Amino acid sequence: MSMLEIKNLRARADEQEILKGVDLTVEPGQVHAVMGPNGSGKSTLARVLAGDEAYEVTAGSVTYRGQDLLELDPEVRAREGLFLAFQYPVEIPGVSNVYFLKAALNAIRKHREESEMDAMEFLAYVRDKMKLVKMDETLLQRPVNEGFSGGEKKRNEIFHMAVLDPVLAVLDETDSGLDIDALKIVADGVNSLRSDERAFVVITHYQRLLQYIVPDVVHVMVDGRIVRSGGKELALELEERGYGWLEQELAGVAAPAGA
Amino acid sequence: MAVTVTTPQAVEPYLAHFERLRAHSTGPAELAELRQAAIERFAELGFPTLGQEEWRFTDVSPVTRTRFELAPDTAPPAGADVEPFSYPDCLRLVVANGRLVPELSDLAELPDGVTACGLAEAVANHPGLVADHLGRYASFDSHPFVALNTALWSDGVLVHVPRNTVVEKPFNVVVLGQPGAEPVALFPRLLVVAEESSQLTLVEQYATLGSGRYLACPVTEIVAQANAVVDHYKLQRESIDAFHMATFQIHQDRDSNVSSHSISWGGGVVRNDVNAMLDGEGCEATLNGLYMVEGEQLVDYHMRVEHAKPHCDSHELFKGILEGRSRSVFNGRIYVHPGAQKTDAKQTSRNLLLSPEALCNANPQLEIFADDVKCTHGSTVGQLDETAIFYLRSRGIGEEAARSLLTYAFAADIVERIRVPQVRRELEEFLFRRLPKGDIVRQAV
Numbered sequence: 001m002s003m004l005e006i007k008n009l010r011a012r013a014d015e016q017e018i019l020k021g022v023d024l025t026v027e028p029g030q031v032h033a034v035m036g037p038n039g040s041g042k043s044t045l046a047r048v049l050a051g052d053e054a055y056e057v058t059a060g061s062v063t064y065r066g067q068d069l070l071e072l073d074p075e076v077r078a079r080e081g082l083f084l085a086f087q088y089p090v091e092i093p094g095v096s097n098v099y100f101l102k103a104a105l106n107a108i109r110k111h112r113e114e115s116e117m118d119a120m121e122f123l124a125y126v127r128d129k130m131k132l133v134k135m136d137e138t139l140l141q142r143p144v145n146e147g148f149s150g151g152e153k154k155r156n157e158i159f160h161m162a163v164l165d166p167v168l169a170v171l172d173e174t175d176s177g178l179d180i181d182a183l184k185i186v187a188d189g190v191n192s193l194r195s196d197e198r199a200f201v202v203i204t205h206y207q208r209l210l211q212y213i214v215p216d217v218v219h220v221m222v223d224g225r226i227v228r229s230g231g232k233e234l235a236l237e238l239e240e241r242g243y244g245w246l247e248q249e250l251a252g253v254a255a256p257a258g259a
Numbered sequence: 260m261a262v263t264v265t266t267p268q269a270v271e272p273y274l275a276h277f278e279r280l281r282a283h284s285t286g287p288a289e290l291a292e293l294r295q296a297a298i299e300r301f302a303e304l305g306f307p308t309l310g311q312e313e314w315r316f317t318d319v320s321p322v323t324r325t326r327f328e329l330a331p332d333t334a335p336p337a338g339a340d341v342e343p344f345s346y347p348d349c350l351r352l353v354v355a356n357g358r359l360v361p362e363l364s365d366l367a368e369l370p371d372g373v374t375a376c377g378l379a380e381a382v383a384n385h386p387g388l389v390a391d392h393l394g395r396y397a398s399f400d401s402h403p404f405v406a407l408n409t410a411l412w413s414d415g416v417l418v419h420v421p422r423n424t425v426v427e428k429p430f431n432v433v434v435l436g437q438p439g440a441e442p443v444a445l446f447p448r449l450l451v452v453a454e455e456s457s458q459l460t461l462v463e464q465y466a467t468l469g470s471g472r473y474l475a476c477p478v479t480e481i482v483a484q485a486n487a488v489v490d491h492y493k494l495q496r497e498s499i500d501a502f503h504m505a506t507f508q509i510h511q512d513r514d515s516n517v518s519s520h521s522i523s524w525g526g527g528v529v530r531n532d533v534n535a536m537l538d539g540e541g542c543e544a545t546l547n548g549l550y551m552v553e554g555e556q557l558v559d560y561h562m563r564v565e566h567a568k569p570h571c572d573s574h575e576l577f578k579g580i581l582e583g584r585s586r587s588v589f590n591g592r593i594y595v596h597p598g599a600q601k602t603d604a605k606q607t608s609r610n611l612l613l614s615p616e617a618l619c620n621a622n623p624q625l626e627i628f629a630d631d632v633k634c635t636h637g638s639t640v641g642q643l644d645e646t647a648i649f650y651l652r653s654r655g656i657g658e659e660a661a662r663s664l665l666t667y668a669f670a671a672d673i674v675e676r677i678r679v680p681q682v683r684r685e686l687e688e689f690l691f692r693r694l695p696k697g698d699i700v701r702q703a704v
Contacts, residue, residue: 047649050649050653051649053649054645054646054649073658074649074653075652075653075657075658075661078653078654084653089650090644090647092650092651092664092668093668093671094667094668094670094671094672094674094675095664095667095668095671095703096703099703099704100654100664101654102702102703103656103660103699104654104655105655106702107656107657107660107699143668143671
């Protein structure tokens with residue numbers, strides 16, 4: 001059984017259709033990269049998968065480990081092992097990063113009928129995960145993302161991912177705006193979590209990330225559809241030629257004869 | 260705008276109360292004159308109406324329609340009843356139904372030279388202090404409830420900290436309403452004098468024992484003389500049947516620093532007038548607050564910060580959380596006198612509406628008569644951020660808990676500013692109790 005099977009997914013926000021029939025299948029152990037120009041619907045796809053109610057699904061289906069994903073509330077999706085690393089992580093003043101994670105992890109463990117972790121167990125567990133993303137201890141105690149730099153916020157997302165131990169992680173432009181050191185830390189974090197049971201969908205605007213997180217499959221999304229899929233060479237081709245040729249090719253195909 | 264006129268019938272019972280009190284009151288002539296002037300002014304002013312600018316959102320007709328008797332000399336509450344309000348490591352003064360109860364108070368660790376006692380006792384034992392300060396700051400000229408308190412108070416608290424003295428332990432003044440079968444009115448009066456270069460922390464708690472309608476009409480005057488530091492907290496957690504009409508008056512001399520946090524979640528109709536007069540150069544005043552109301556509750560904060568001298572800073576940050584059909588009023592006036600140059604005044608009020616039927620009226624008012632000043636104000640009214648809710652849910656937190664966490668987060672910067680751990684804990688515990696899935700919030704903060 002595939003881990004994730006998206007079929008003809010259509011979604012809109014504020015009366016505007018953004019996803020216009022997305023098909024995507026992810027197997028356990030795989031890393032998929034979704035690339036594409038701005039406004040092509042990459043982030044919308046990530047948010048629809050995580051259950052953002054700002055988007056309305058109008059057609060298609062998403063099957064996640066045999067379940068209808070679209071039927072589940074966002075928190076149930078998370079408890080079932082889906083994780084979304086946000087493009088713009090949200091600041092939550094007054095809520096400590098580490099205690100928040102403990103509450104989140106325990107909600108997930110409870111759902112999986114595992115025992116809740118107490119404070120001591122959790123701290124030991126978290127210390128281990130911090131090393132993965134070279135998180136500073138002070139960022140643990142601070143309120144969630146409050147006053148974090150852009151790079152710290154992205155690293156914190158990877159840290160949350162490491163702690164919550166997802167089955168399928170969707171990374172929404174986690175690399176955007178990062179300097180090379182931060183990018184390597186994020187990539188190292190992801191690579192260390194790669195396993196046969198876990199899968200990643202890495203959404204990115206830039207090919208650079210894929211030098212550090214080597215994908216199994218690369219997809220190109222244009223105007224709400226995946227228009228091309230291939231191996232990691234596709235990313236290199238996009239790097240050289242940009243997206244323009246793909247958009248032109250599509251326009252050529254779609255344009256009525258004689259136009 | 261509709262103008263309703265207070266009927267003489269509403270005022271008369273209070274005039275009768277005054278006459279009865281006067282018949283058996285002792286004390287210095289100046290005090291009697293002050294009370295007389297106050298009741299006369301009250302008779303002229305009558306109760307406020309919605310037609311008056313300062314009261315246009317706060318209908319006090321439930322107060323004026325109710326016949327309140329002066330709170331009788333009931334038996335003082337049992338020690339166990341006061342226990343929930345008795346913070347450890349504090350100097351405790353308990354005022355029940357308007358009268359200080361010495362047997363429930365604990366002043367064993369009051370430092371030498373510092374005075375803390377009932378106000379009635381102070382009139383007898385410290386007449387100079389009372390005459391010098393009482394009623395000098397809280398004006399009853401335009402405020403009928405201040406006039407009523409000034410005319411009708413029978414007891415309260417005096418705290419006096421002499422020059423260069425630092426009182427480490429907070430004063431915990433517990434003001435209890437003990438309503439009975441008939442509605443009663445309490446007029447507790449607090450006077451706090453911090454002399455030059457002294458320092459003190461004062462907690463005022465307002466709470467209810469038992470049930471029944473009553474009116475709490477307290478007036479607190481705090482004088483911070485030169486270079487004094489005062490840290491003040493007010494916790495208003497009375498029953499829903501309480502009307503709370505309070506005035507808090509701060510008077511600051513040069514280089515003094517007063518901070519106040521006013522927390523309000525109790526009472527049916529609550530009005531807090533918070534006034535600070537910065538009457539010397541180099542003063543700093545911090546006036547913060549947090550209120551959380553539900554059902555049909557109304558909470559009204561009327562702030563007035565007066566910059567009378569140059570080089571003073573004032574900061575105001577108020578947060579309101581409204582549920583159900585509750586309403587809040589925030590009226591923030593900053594008045595900069597001519598010549599009060601280099602004034603730095605900042606005012607922020609934020610309201611979070613958790614229900615479509617909740618309503619907030621926020622009204623900043625800046626009156627500036629100096630030309631080299633910095634005055635800013637900001638006011639927001641909004642709902643929880645849906646993106647933030649989604650963010651929390653995407654981590655496995657349920658929707659209700661996510662909303663509660665964000666509500667807590669909204670309140671957090673006031674919670675974190677509270678320096679008295681007992682008060683801070685009290686507020687945190689309230690939020691954990693009140694917010695749905697509070698156990699998850701407790702775990703996550």
